[in-house]
Amino acid sequence: MWEKLFKELSFFPEGASTLAWEIDAIYLFAVAITVVFTLLIFALMAFLVIKFRRTDENFVPKPIHGSAPLEITWSVIPFVITMVLFGWGAYVFFKYSTPPAGSMDVHVVGKQWMWKIQHPEGKREINELHVPIGQPVRLIMTSEDVLHSFYIPAFRIKRDTVPGRYSVAWFEANKTGEFHLFCAEYCGTEHSRMIGKVVVLSQPEYDEWLRTEENGAQDTPVMAGQRLFSQMRCESCHSEGGVGKAPSLAGLYGTQVVLADGSRAVADESYLRESILDPKHRVVDGFSPVMPTFQGQLSEEQVLELIAYIKTLDAK
Ligand code: HEC
Ligand SMILES: [Cu+2]
The missing domain is CATH 1.10.760.10 (Cytochrome c-like domain)
Structure with missing residues (x-):
């Protein structure tokens, strides 16, 4: 029910991975808290300014020297809210950073100014990533030159690729179609053209795509x-x-x-x-x-x- 609700709220770019709605939900929760407290503070401010306005030149209010119930309330409520955010955030973060067993390993190498991708079956592509729907895909990524960042908004994944080391990210697409692929880290003159697309296919279409060889048979x-x-x-x-x-x-x-x-x-x-x-x-x-x-x-x-x-x- 929650999943459906969040998918129908269109505050976010289209989501096409299993984790997209979970990330949206937590983000929306943080936004909702911010909005509620902003409204609360401004409403109270307006109310108190009017209610306690100075009506008599000589009026001196009764001094207040602290209130334990009040202090406990304003400590406990934010504590509970931040702990909920922390617990929920950690839960989603662990899911986000742990590729499920049985993922398909795809190699990604960033380079000024393109993404070079290779599938486990050997097929290579540039600035395009074809994946089957419903299959967890684990990206093992690095860069040949400078920092790049592999970003697929529809899957809510963004991970820097760093020369000299591997970064890992994963997703499971749950919607077929074409989605944007960006480099999200300024990496030189043509950074803005380091863009591509992700194509999510059904399993039979993907198998078919793998079979069509563009430049001869390729080794795995x-x-x-x-x-x-x-x-x-x-x-x-x-x-x-x-x-x-x-x-x-x-x-x-x-x-x-x-x-x-x-x-x-x-x-x-x-x-x-x-x-x-x-x-x-x-x-x-x-x-x-x-x-x-x-x-x-x-x-x-x-x-x-x-x-x-x-x-x-x-x-x-
Ligand atoms: C001259 C002999 C020699 C050659 C050639 C050689 N290695 Fe090694 N390799 C070793 C020795 C000795 C160790 C163990 C000592 C160490 O960790 O450096 C080792 C360690 C390793 C380890 C870590 C193993 C572990 O148990 O943690 C890996 C992985 C490895 N080599 C891969 C390779 C690869 C791939 C190549 C070829 C590109 C290669 N090696 C060529 C001798 C060699
Ligand atoms: Cu780049």
Whole structure:
């Protein structure tokens, strides 16, 4: 019932993701509180100015030295309101920042002045993002040059893409159609033209779209990553019974790694990226820091492909 109500109120741009109405609702709640208190304060002000206007030159009001009930009231009410906002906000924030299991991983690389996108099936596109309806999509994003910000108003998602690290965002589209895609961070002369569109398709239409190849058959990121893995000679150290004394990468993704200094790290995308580009920064416990850096030898897309491949390696 609430969902329907908020969708019908058109204070906001069209919402097309499962979380859009929840974000609108909390925003509307904050606006409503602001409006109510603004009106209350102005109404009381007008009322009191009139009611307690000076009627007699010699009138001296009775002095007031505090009122416990009044002070408790004006402390407790704002406390309750802010706690509701906090609790509700935290609840939505956690949903917003935790991609559901089974999400489809899409790679996004921002660059002056375009969005480069790659699907798990290998298909690439620029300034366009085709997605199926009803499927959670997890965006693993970075930038090749300066700060950009990936912004889809209809999905209520906006996330900075930062050179040298990954940012993650997710959404699940619940309406088919075309929606705006913007860069929301001033990134140079043609920033304002760094725009595109998101096309939400039904699952069969999406499958069909994936099949139509514009520039020949394309490898999936996993396949490309596997090829890179042997081309860049990662294999020579990281293979089963390999000569180099390197840790096995099988089943690594998502686990906790014990590092040489005794601390721990979760092997997520950012950790894998750092292990490849800056291997000496965090060294795995029990191994010597002999892995060479691949900084400057791999493009952002290639690093993403290597990571996609490493993620598929299962523990034996
Ligand atoms: C000269 C041998 C060597 C080569 C070549 C090499 N590595 Fe490594 N790698 C190591 C060693 C040794 C470690 C463990 C010490 C460390 O963390 O630096 C390691 C660690 C890693 C880790 C972290 C593993 C963990 O358990 O946390 C990843 C990921 C990784 N390498 C990926 C790669 C990729 C991808 C390539 C190819 C682009 C590559 N390595 C090439 C030797 C190598
Ligand atoms: Cu930009």
